[in-house]
Amino acid sequence: MPEFRVALALPRWIAAALPPPDARFPSLEERMDLVIRLAQENVRRGTGGPFAAAVFDAETHRLIAPGVNVVVSQRCSAAHAEILAIMLAQRMRQSHDLAAPGRPACELVASAAPCAMCLGAVPWSGIRRVACAARDEDARAAGFDEGDKPTDWPQALARRGIVVVEDVRRGQAVAVLAEYARGGGPIYNSRSASADAHARSSARPRRRSGVGTRRS
Amino acid sequence: MPEFRVALALPRWIAAALPPPDARFPSLEERMDLVIRLAQENVRRGTGGPFAAAVFDAETHRLIAPGVNVVVSQRCSAAHAEILAIMLAQRMRQSHDLAAPGRPACELVASAAPCAMCLGAVPWSGIRRVACAARDEDARAAGFDEGDKPTDWPQALARRGIVVVEDVRRGQAVAVLAEYARGGGPIYNSRSASADAHARSSARPRRRSGVGTRRS
Numbered sequence: 001m002p003e004f005r006v007a008l009a010l011p012r013w014i015a016a017a018l019p020p021p022d023a024r025f026p027s028l029e030e031r032m033d034l035v036i037r038l039a040q041e042n043v044r045r046g047t048g049g050p051f052a053a054a055v056f057d058a059e060t061h062r063l064i065a066p067g068v069n070v071v072v073s074q075r076c077s078a079a080h081a082e083i084l085a086i087m088l089a090q091r092m093r094q095s096h097d098l099a100a101p102g103r104p105a106c107e108l109v110a111s112a113a114p115c116a117m118c119l120g121a122v123p124w125s126g127i128r129r130v131a132c133a134a135r136d137e138d139a140r141a142a143g144f145d146e147g148d149k150p151t152d153w154p155q156a157l158a159r160r161g162i163v164v165v166e167d168v169r170r171g172q173a174v175a176v177l178a179e180y181a182r183g184g185g186p187i188y189n190s191r192s193a194s195a196d197a198h199a200r201s202s203a204r205p206r207r208r209s210g211v212g213t214r215r216s
Numbered sequence: 217m218p219e220f221r222v223a224l225a226l227p228r229w230i231a232a233a234l235p236p237p238d239a240r241f242p243s244l245e246e247r248m249d250l251v252i253r254l255a256q257e258n259v260r261r262g263t264g265g266p267f268a269a270a271v272f273d274a275e276t277h278r279l280i281a282p283g284v285n286v287v288v289s290q291r292c293s294a295a296h297a298e299i300l301a302i303m304l305a306q307r308m309r310q311s312h313d314l315a316a317p318g319r320p321a322c323e324l325v326a327s328a329a330p331c332a333m334c335l336g337a338v339p340w341s342g343i344r345r346v347a348c349a350a351r352d353e354d355a356r357a358a359g360f361d362e363g364d365k366p367t368d369w370p371q372a373l374a375r376r377g378i379v380v381v382e383d384v385r386r387g388q389a390v391a392v393l394a395e396y397a398r399g400g401g402p403i404y405n406s407r408s409a410s411a412d413a414h415a416r417s418s419a420r421p422r423r424r425s426g427v428g429t430r431r432s
Contacts, residue, residue, distance in 0.1 A: 087222040
Protein backbone atom coordinates (compact mmCIF):
# COMPACT_ATOMS: atom_id res chain seq x y z
CA MET A 1 0.00 0.00 0.00
CA PRO A 2 1.23 3.51 -0.71
CA GLU A 3 1.73 6.16 1.91
CA PHE A 4 -1.60 7.81 2.69
CA ARG A 5 -0.52 11.37 2.34
CA VAL A 6 -1.28 14.20 -0.07
CA ALA A 7 0.56 17.46 -0.53
CA LEU A 8 -0.70 20.57 -2.27
CA ALA A 9 1.51 23.47 -3.26
CA LEU A 10 0.95 26.88 -4.78
CA PRO A 11 2.97 27.85 -7.87
CA ARG A 12 6.53 29.01 -7.24
CA TRP A 13 5.89 32.52 -8.53
CA ILE A 14 3.50 33.23 -5.63
CA ALA A 15 6.14 34.23 -3.08
CA ALA A 16 7.61 36.90 -5.34
CA ALA A 17 4.14 38.23 -6.19
CA LEU A 18 3.27 38.90 -2.57
CA PRO A 19 3.83 42.03 -0.47
CA PRO A 20 6.24 42.00 2.50
CA PRO A 21 4.78 40.06 5.47
CA ASP A 22 4.17 43.22 7.48
CA ALA A 23 2.25 45.02 4.71
CA ARG A 24 -1.26 46.13 5.63
CA PHE A 25 -4.25 46.37 3.33
CA PRO A 26 -6.63 48.64 5.21
CA SER A 27 -9.35 48.82 2.57
CA LEU A 28 -11.29 45.91 1.16
CA GLU A 29 -10.55 47.22 -2.31
CA GLU A 30 -6.80 47.00 -1.67
CA ARG A 31 -7.17 43.46 -0.41
CA MET A 32 -9.21 42.52 -3.45
CA ASP A 33 -6.71 44.19 -5.79
CA LEU A 34 -4.02 41.86 -4.46
CA VAL A 35 -6.26 38.83 -4.94
CA ILE A 36 -7.22 39.79 -8.47
CA ARG A 37 -3.56 40.33 -9.34
CA LEU A 38 -2.88 36.76 -8.20
CA ALA A 39 -5.76 35.45 -10.34
CA GLN A 40 -4.43 37.33 -13.35
CA GLU A 41 -0.90 36.07 -12.75
CA ASN A 42 -2.21 32.50 -12.49
CA VAL A 43 -3.82 32.90 -15.92
CA ARG A 44 -0.84 34.60 -17.57
CA ARG A 45 1.67 32.08 -16.25
CA GLY A 46 -0.60 29.19 -17.16
CA THR A 47 -0.49 27.72 -13.67
CA GLY A 48 -4.24 27.28 -13.16
CA GLY A 49 -7.72 28.67 -13.50
CA PRO A 50 -8.63 32.37 -13.32
CA PHE A 51 -9.36 32.33 -9.61
CA ALA A 52 -7.49 33.49 -6.53
CA ALA A 53 -8.31 34.00 -2.87
CA ALA A 54 -6.60 35.06 0.33
CA VAL A 55 -7.19 34.94 4.05
CA PHE A 56 -6.54 38.22 5.86
CA ASP A 57 -6.33 39.07 9.53
CA ALA A 58 -9.51 41.10 10.02
CA GLU A 59 -7.87 43.30 12.67
CA THR A 60 -4.44 44.08 11.28
CA HIS A 61 -5.46 43.67 7.64
CA ARG A 62 -2.32 41.71 6.98
CA LEU A 63 -2.24 38.77 4.61
CA ILE A 64 -2.29 35.42 6.39
CA ALA A 65 -2.34 33.11 3.37
CA PRO A 66 -2.90 33.34 -0.38
CA GLY A 67 -4.46 30.78 -2.72
CA VAL A 68 -4.84 30.27 -6.43
CA ASN A 69 -6.52 27.54 -8.45
CA VAL A 70 -4.07 24.64 -8.84
CA VAL A 71 -6.51 21.86 -9.68
CA VAL A 72 -4.73 20.59 -12.78
CA SER A 73 -1.12 21.09 -11.70
CA GLN A 74 -1.73 19.49 -8.31
CA ARG A 75 -3.99 16.80 -9.76
CA CYS A 76 -6.61 17.56 -7.17
CA SER A 77 -10.15 18.63 -7.94
CA ALA A 78 -10.51 20.20 -4.50
CA ALA A 79 -7.50 22.48 -5.04
CA HIS A 80 -9.59 25.60 -5.50
CA ALA A 81 -8.16 28.96 -4.52
CA GLU A 82 -10.37 29.31 -1.45
CA ILE A 83 -9.56 25.82 -0.17
CA LEU A 84 -5.81 26.42 -0.54
CA ALA A 85 -6.00 29.80 1.20
CA ILE A 86 -8.00 28.31 4.08
CA MET A 87 -5.70 25.29 4.43
CA LEU A 88 -2.60 27.48 4.39
CA ALA A 89 -4.12 29.92 6.91
CA GLN A 90 -4.96 27.03 9.23
CA ARG A 91 -1.41 25.75 8.90
CA MET A 92 -0.12 29.23 9.80
CA ARG A 93 -2.49 29.41 12.78
CA GLN A 94 -1.75 25.80 13.75
CA SER A 95 -5.46 25.13 14.13
CA HIS A 96 -8.36 23.76 12.13
CA ASP A 97 -10.42 26.65 13.51
CA LEU A 98 -9.68 30.17 12.32
CA ALA A 99 -12.24 31.41 14.88
CA ALA A 100 -10.39 29.86 17.81
CA PRO A 101 -10.67 31.97 20.98
CA GLY A 102 -8.06 34.65 21.51
CA ARG A 103 -7.08 35.02 17.88
CA PRO A 104 -8.15 37.84 15.52
CA ALA A 105 -11.01 37.04 13.18
CA CYS A 106 -10.22 36.01 9.63
CA GLU A 107 -11.62 37.27 6.35
CA LEU A 108 -11.66 35.32 3.09
CA VAL A 109 -11.28 37.54 0.02
CA ALA A 110 -11.97 35.74 -3.26
CA SER A 111 -11.88 36.84 -6.87
CA ALA A 112 -15.22 35.10 -7.48
CA ALA A 113 -18.20 33.95 -5.47
CA PRO A 114 -17.49 30.53 -3.94
CA CYS A 115 -18.59 27.36 -5.73
CA ALA A 116 -20.78 24.87 -3.85
CA MET A 117 -17.74 23.09 -2.37
CA CYS A 118 -15.94 26.22 -1.21
CA LEU A 119 -19.18 27.66 0.12
CA GLY A 120 -19.67 24.49 2.15
CA ALA A 121 -16.08 24.74 3.41
CA VAL A 122 -16.46 28.25 4.82
CA PRO A 123 -18.52 27.55 7.96
CA TRP A 124 -16.21 24.68 9.02
CA SER A 125 -13.12 26.89 8.65
CA GLY A 126 -13.83 29.59 11.19
CA ILE A 127 -13.80 32.32 8.51
CA ARG A 128 -16.00 35.16 9.78
CA ARG A 129 -16.27 37.35 6.70
CA VAL A 130 -16.29 36.59 2.97
CA ALA A 131 -15.72 39.19 0.25
CA CYS A 132 -15.97 38.37 -3.43
CA ALA A 133 -15.58 40.12 -6.75
CA ALA A 134 -17.13 38.22 -9.68
CA ARG A 135 -20.59 36.76 -9.29
CA ASP A 136 -21.73 33.24 -10.06
CA GLU A 137 -23.14 34.37 -13.38
CA ASP A 138 -19.79 35.90 -14.34
CA ALA A 139 -18.03 32.57 -13.70
CA ARG A 140 -20.73 30.76 -15.65
CA ALA A 141 -20.35 33.21 -18.53
CA ALA A 142 -16.67 32.21 -18.69
CA GLY A 143 -17.65 28.53 -18.89
CA PHE A 144 -17.39 27.49 -15.25
CA ASP A 145 -19.88 25.51 -13.23
CA GLU A 146 -20.61 26.77 -9.73
CA GLY A 147 -22.41 23.66 -8.53
CA ASP A 148 -25.72 23.41 -6.73
CA LYS A 149 -25.63 26.36 -4.32
CA PRO A 150 -28.54 27.76 -2.31
CA THR A 151 -29.75 30.81 -4.22
CA ASP A 152 -29.68 32.78 -0.98
CA TRP A 153 -26.15 31.68 -0.09
CA PRO A 154 -25.08 35.05 1.38
CA GLN A 155 -28.07 34.87 3.72
CA ALA A 156 -27.28 31.25 4.56
CA LEU A 157 -23.79 32.32 5.68
CA ALA A 158 -25.23 35.37 7.48
CA ARG A 159 -27.46 33.04 9.51
CA ARG A 160 -24.22 31.44 10.73
CA GLY A 161 -22.75 34.78 11.70
CA ILE A 162 -20.56 35.05 8.61
CA VAL A 163 -20.72 38.41 6.84
CA VAL A 164 -20.70 38.41 3.02
CA VAL A 165 -19.69 41.39 0.89
CA GLU A 166 -20.28 41.04 -2.86
CA ASP A 167 -19.23 42.90 -6.01
CA VAL A 168 -15.92 44.24 -4.69
CA ARG A 169 -13.91 45.13 -7.83
CA ARG A 170 -16.29 42.95 -9.82
CA GLY A 171 -15.32 44.49 -13.15
CA GLN A 172 -11.63 43.71 -12.71
CA ALA A 173 -12.34 40.10 -11.79
CA VAL A 174 -14.66 39.70 -14.76
CA ALA A 175 -11.85 40.97 -16.99
CA VAL A 176 -9.58 38.17 -15.72
CA LEU A 177 -12.30 35.57 -16.34
CA ALA A 178 -12.76 36.93 -19.86
CA GLU A 179 -9.01 36.87 -20.53
CA TYR A 180 -8.92 33.24 -19.49
CA ALA A 181 -11.93 32.32 -21.57
CA ARG A 182 -10.38 33.99 -24.62
CA GLY A 183 -6.98 32.38 -24.21
CA GLY A 184 -7.96 29.08 -22.66
CA GLY A 185 -10.44 27.80 -25.24
CA PRO A 186 -8.63 24.49 -25.79
CA ILE A 187 -8.91 23.66 -22.12
CA TYR A 188 -12.68 23.76 -21.99
CA ASN A 189 -14.58 20.61 -22.82
CA SER A 190 -11.25 18.81 -22.86
CA ARG A 191 -12.74 15.84 -21.08
CA SER A 192 -15.66 15.25 -23.37
CA ALA A 193 -16.11 11.61 -22.35
CA SER A 194 -16.98 12.78 -18.90
CA ALA A 195 -19.06 15.68 -20.11
CA ASP A 196 -20.86 13.43 -22.61
CA ALA A 197 -21.67 10.91 -19.95
CA HIS A 198 -23.10 13.67 -17.83
CA ALA A 199 -25.08 15.03 -20.74
CA ARG A 200 -26.52 11.63 -21.60
CA SER A 201 -27.81 11.00 -18.11
CA SER A 202 -28.85 14.52 -17.31
CA ALA A 203 -31.76 16.77 -18.05
CA ARG A 204 -29.60 19.77 -17.34
CA PRO A 205 -27.58 21.72 -19.86
CA ARG A 206 -24.29 20.03 -20.65
CA ARG A 207 -21.59 21.02 -18.23
CA ARG A 208 -18.47 22.45 -19.63
CA SER A 209 -15.49 20.65 -18.25
CA GLY A 210 -12.15 22.32 -18.01
CA VAL A 211 -9.61 23.22 -15.44
CA GLY A 212 -10.86 21.45 -12.39
CA THR A 213 -14.21 20.65 -14.02
CA ARG A 214 -14.88 24.04 -12.72
CA ARG A 215 -13.09 26.75 -10.86
CA SER A 216 -11.47 28.65 -7.99
CA MET B 217 7.20 34.17 3.68
CA PRO B 218 6.68 30.49 4.48
CA GLU B 219 6.56 27.77 1.88
CA PHE B 220 3.08 27.66 0.36
CA ARG B 221 2.48 23.98 0.76
CA VAL B 222 0.13 21.86 2.83
CA ALA B 223 0.30 18.15 3.50
CA LEU B 224 -2.48 15.94 4.81
CA ALA B 225 -1.95 12.43 6.09
CA LEU B 226 -4.18 9.64 7.32
CA PRO B 227 -3.41 8.05 10.70
CA ARG B 228 -0.64 5.46 10.74
CA TRP B 229 -2.95 2.61 11.73
CA ILE B 230 -4.78 2.83 8.39
CA ALA B 231 -2.36 0.71 6.36
CA ALA B 232 -2.64 -2.23 8.74
CA ALA B 233 -6.44 -1.94 8.83
CA LEU B 234 -6.76 -2.33 5.07
CA PRO B 235 -7.18 -5.49 2.99
CA PRO B 236 -4.45 -6.61 0.57
CA PRO B 237 -4.31 -4.38 -2.55
CA ASP B 238 -5.79 -7.08 -4.78
CA ALA B 239 -8.80 -7.76 -2.53
CA ARG B 240 -12.18 -7.32 -4.17
CA PHE B 241 -15.38 -6.17 -2.52
CA PRO B 242 -18.07 -7.29 -4.94
CA SER B 243 -21.09 -6.20 -2.91
CA LEU B 244 -21.85 -2.68 -1.79
CA GLU B 245 -22.44 -4.04 1.70
CA GLU B 246 -18.91 -5.45 1.83
CA ARG B 247 -17.48 -2.13 0.69
CA MET B 248 -19.49 -0.29 3.30
CA ASP B 249 -18.46 -2.76 6.00
CA LEU B 250 -14.84 -1.86 5.34
CA VAL B 251 -15.63 1.86 5.50
CA ILE B 252 -17.59 1.55 8.73
CA ARG B 253 -14.74 -0.46 10.28
CA LEU B 254 -12.41 2.44 9.45
CA ALA B 255 -14.83 4.94 11.03
CA GLN B 256 -15.05 2.81 14.15
CA GLU B 257 -11.28 2.44 14.33
CA ASN B 258 -10.88 6.22 13.98
CA VAL B 259 -13.16 6.66 17.00
CA ARG B 260 -11.58 3.94 19.13
CA ARG B 261 -8.04 5.10 18.44
CA GLY B 262 -9.01 8.72 19.01
CA THR B 263 -7.57 9.86 15.70
CA GLY B 264 -10.59 11.82 14.46
CA GLY B 265 -14.34 12.05 14.03
CA PRO B 266 -16.66 9.08 13.52
CA PHE B 267 -16.56 9.26 9.75
CA ALA B 268 -14.79 7.28 7.05
CA ALA B 269 -14.99 7.01 3.29
CA ALA B 270 -13.29 5.18 0.44
CA VAL B 271 -13.02 5.38 -3.31
CA PHE B 272 -13.46 2.07 -5.10
CA ASP B 273 -12.91 1.04 -8.70
CA ALA B 274 -16.49 0.52 -9.88
CA GLU B 275 -15.44 -2.29 -12.25
CA THR B 276 -12.99 -4.37 -10.25
CA HIS B 277 -14.45 -3.41 -6.87
CA ARG B 278 -10.97 -2.93 -5.52
CA LEU B 279 -10.13 -0.20 -3.05
CA ILE B 280 -8.40 2.78 -4.65
CA ALA B 281 -8.08 5.01 -1.59
CA PRO B 282 -9.42 5.22 1.96
CA GLY B 283 -10.19 8.30 4.04
CA VAL B 284 -11.06 9.09 7.63
CA ASN B 285 -11.79 12.36 9.38
CA VAL B 286 -8.48 13.96 10.39
CA VAL B 287 -9.64 17.56 10.85
CA VAL B 288 -8.16 18.08 14.30
CA SER B 289 -4.95 16.07 13.93
CA GLN B 290 -4.15 17.62 10.56
CA ARG B 291 -5.29 21.09 11.67
CA CYS B 292 -7.42 21.38 8.56
CA SER B 293 -11.17 21.94 8.56
CA ALA B 294 -11.45 20.51 5.05
CA ALA B 295 -9.85 17.21 6.07
CA HIS B 296 -13.10 15.28 5.98
CA ALA B 297 -13.05 11.58 5.15
CA GLU B 298 -14.55 12.06 1.69
CA ILE B 299 -12.10 14.84 0.76
CA LEU B 300 -9.12 12.73 1.84
CA ALA B 301 -10.37 9.67 -0.05
CA ILE B 302 -10.93 11.73 -3.20
CA MET B 303 -7.55 13.48 -2.96
CA LEU B 304 -5.73 10.19 -2.41
CA ALA B 305 -7.61 8.51 -5.28
CA GLN B 306 -6.68 11.39 -7.58
CA ARG B 307 -3.07 11.07 -6.52
CA MET B 308 -3.21 7.32 -7.29
CA ARG B 309 -4.79 8.03 -10.68
CA GLN B 310 -2.42 10.95 -11.34
CA SER B 311 -5.35 13.10 -12.40
CA HIS B 312 -7.72 15.65 -10.96
CA ASP B 313 -10.49 13.84 -12.85
CA LEU B 314 -11.57 10.39 -11.69
CA ALA B 315 -13.85 10.23 -14.75
CA ALA B 316 -10.99 10.72 -17.20
CA PRO B 317 -11.50 8.81 -20.45
CA GLY B 318 -10.23 5.25 -20.58
CA ARG B 319 -10.22 4.65 -16.85
CA PRO B 320 -12.81 2.68 -14.88
CA ALA B 321 -15.46 4.69 -13.09
CA CYS B 322 -15.03 5.45 -9.41
CA GLU B 323 -17.45 5.04 -6.54
CA LEU B 324 -17.32 6.97 -3.27
CA VAL B 325 -18.52 4.94 -0.29
CA ALA B 326 -19.03 6.99 2.87
CA SER B 327 -20.15 6.12 6.38
CA ALA B 328 -22.48 9.13 6.37
CA ALA B 329 -24.23 11.34 3.87
CA PRO B 330 -21.86 14.08 2.66
CA CYS B 331 -21.85 17.50 4.32
CA ALA B 332 -22.39 20.59 2.16
CA MET B 333 -18.64 20.87 1.41
CA CYS B 334 -18.13 17.21 0.49
CA LEU B 335 -21.35 17.22 -1.51
CA GLY B 336 -20.04 20.20 -3.46
CA ALA B 337 -16.72 18.41 -4.00
CA VAL B 338 -18.25 15.32 -5.61
CA PRO B 339 -19.15 16.70 -9.07
CA TRP B 340 -15.69 18.27 -9.51
CA SER B 341 -13.96 14.99 -8.63
CA GLY B 342 -15.22 12.72 -11.38
CA ILE B 343 -16.86 10.36 -8.87
CA ARG B 344 -19.77 8.66 -10.68
CA ARG B 345 -21.54 6.92 -7.81
CA VAL B 346 -21.98 7.77 -4.13
CA ALA B 347 -23.10 5.31 -1.48
CA CYS B 348 -23.71 6.31 2.12
CA ALA B 349 -24.76 4.70 5.37
CA ALA B 350 -25.92 7.21 8.00
CA ARG B 351 -28.30 9.96 7.01
CA ASP B 352 -27.98 13.68 7.69
CA GLU B 353 -30.38 13.39 10.61
CA ASP B 354 -28.23 10.64 12.15
CA ALA B 355 -25.14 12.88 12.01
CA ARG B 356 -27.16 15.75 13.47
CA ALA B 357 -28.43 13.49 16.26
CA ALA B 358 -24.79 12.86 17.18
CA GLY B 359 -24.16 16.61 17.34
CA PHE B 360 -22.74 17.30 13.88
CA ASP B 361 -23.71 20.05 11.50
CA GLU B 362 -24.21 19.05 7.86
CA GLY B 363 -24.23 22.58 6.47
CA ASP B 364 -26.70 24.12 4.07
CA LYS B 365 -27.40 21.31 1.60
CA PRO B 366 -30.14 21.19 -1.01
CA THR B 367 -32.88 19.02 0.50
CA ASP B 368 -33.01 17.06 -2.75
CA TRP B 369 -29.25 16.53 -2.87
CA PRO B 370 -29.43 12.95 -4.25
CA GLN B 371 -31.54 14.27 -7.13
CA ALA B 372 -29.13 17.18 -7.65
CA LEU B 373 -26.28 14.68 -8.09
CA ALA B 374 -28.46 12.46 -10.27
CA ARG B 375 -29.05 15.40 -12.61
CA ARG B 376 -25.27 15.44 -13.08
CA GLY B 377 -25.19 11.75 -13.89
CA ILE B 378 -23.98 10.74 -10.43
CA VAL B 379 -25.89 7.84 -8.88
CA VAL B 380 -26.64 7.99 -5.14
CA VAL B 381 -27.41 4.96 -2.97
CA GLU B 382 -28.54 5.68 0.58
CA ASP B 383 -29.03 3.70 3.79
CA VAL B 384 -26.39 1.05 3.10
CA ARG B 385 -25.64 -0.46 6.54
CA ARG B 386 -27.20 2.61 8.11
CA GLY B 387 -27.67 0.92 11.49
CA GLN B 388 -23.98 0.05 11.83
CA ALA B 389 -22.90 3.58 10.94
CA VAL B 390 -25.37 5.06 13.41
CA ALA B 391 -23.88 2.81 16.10
CA VAL B 392 -20.43 4.33 15.43
CA LEU B 393 -21.86 7.85 15.61
CA ALA B 394 -23.54 6.97 18.90
CA GLU B 395 -20.33 5.47 20.28
CA TYR B 396 -18.50 8.68 19.45
CA ALA B 397 -21.20 10.87 20.95
CA ARG B 398 -21.13 8.82 24.16
CA GLY B 399 -17.36 8.81 24.51
CA GLY B 400 -16.52 12.14 22.98
CA GLY B 401 -18.62 14.46 25.10
CA PRO B 402 -15.73 16.72 26.11
CA ILE B 403 -14.95 17.44 22.49
CA TYR B 404 -18.32 18.93 21.64
CA ASN B 405 -18.81 22.61 22.24
CA SER B 406 -15.15 22.84 23.10
CA ARG B 407 -14.78 26.04 21.15
CA SER B 408 -17.53 27.95 22.87
CA ALA B 409 -16.19 31.39 21.94
CA SER B 410 -16.75 30.56 18.33
CA ALA B 411 -20.09 28.91 19.00
CA ASP B 412 -21.17 31.84 21.18
CA ALA B 413 -20.24 34.34 18.50
CA HIS B 414 -22.27 32.34 16.03
CA ALA B 415 -25.19 32.15 18.41
CA ARG B 416 -25.14 35.89 19.11
CA SER B 417 -25.26 36.83 15.47
CA SER B 418 -27.61 34.13 14.30
CA ALA B 419 -31.30 33.44 14.39
CA ARG B 420 -30.59 29.74 14.01
CA PRO B 421 -30.15 27.25 16.79
CA ARG B 422 -26.66 27.35 18.23
CA ARG B 423 -24.27 25.16 16.32
CA ARG B 424 -22.40 22.57 18.21
CA SER B 425 -18.71 22.85 17.54
CA GLY B 426 -16.46 19.87 17.88
CA VAL B 427 -14.06 17.88 15.84
CA GLY B 428 -13.80 19.92 12.70
CA THR B 429 -16.80 22.07 13.63
CA ARG B 430 -18.56 19.22 12.05
CA ARG B 431 -17.68 15.93 10.45
CA SER B 432 -16.54 13.36 7.88
